[in-house]
Amino acid sequence: MNIKITADSTCDLSEELVKKYDIEILPLYIVKDGKSYKDGVEITPSDIFEHVKAGGALTSTAAVNVADYIDAFTPLSKEYDAVIHVDISADFSSCYQNACIAAENFDNVYIIDSRNLSTGSGLVVLRAAEMAQAGENPEDIVKAMNALTSKVEASFVIEKLDFLRKGGRCSALAALGANLLSLRPCIEVKDGKMSVGKKYRGKYAACIEKYITERLSGRDDIDYKRIFITHSPSDKEIIDIAHKTVKKLGKFEEILETEAGCTVCSHCGPNTLGVLFIRK
Known part of the structure; x- marks a missing residue:
């Protein structure tokens, strides 16, 4: 069958990966000073950081709306036997809900809640794309991906809490204390939700x-097919250490480095880095 895999922009896949697996990306919206911009198309993380550094207010995010999904699915559903779309966790955004509403207008469009974000979602997207390229039918792909979502392990470490403070996700006092004590919290995604x-x-x-x-140490439950090192704009030293440590501890077939998009960067700020992989 001829199946098209699509995903929202929060999956943080590189242009190279998007091209290699023939994935179509649907951008969320980034709201800056009251104006909406398409994530990764009309605005980049660097634009956000420069804006905030110059004294501007923190940007916010808005989901892909129903009309956008219908506009994307309409030509694809005619061109392909099936369209399988992977979204950021429904607990983080209304993207999944909006995509499901849009999919009701088509009989060959399937929606998957990745129960994750960033390349945690990207891992599901790539696995779906591999199954599509192997000629699997859409129902089997959807079933396999729904089972896979609980096996994705995603986490990030944040250097400073400044962006979380500005976004109202932690108090100024907590951010000041963490920065003074050089505390770097690890944000984990479990059951579709984030926790510290x-x-x-x-x-x-x-x-x-x-x-x-x-x-990565002392574990026998890791699928060593691939791992993502995903980061917001970060110091080269930090990225190099991440690569060196991953190579030392895991025999991964693929170590993929990607830069986090505007959604993650809007909330976490620069020098945020995580490793994301699948458990057996």
């Missing part, structure tokens, strides 16, 4: 090394 895990302390480079070491 371990708080690392010390120089950020050392924290990243320890975080990855703890994520």
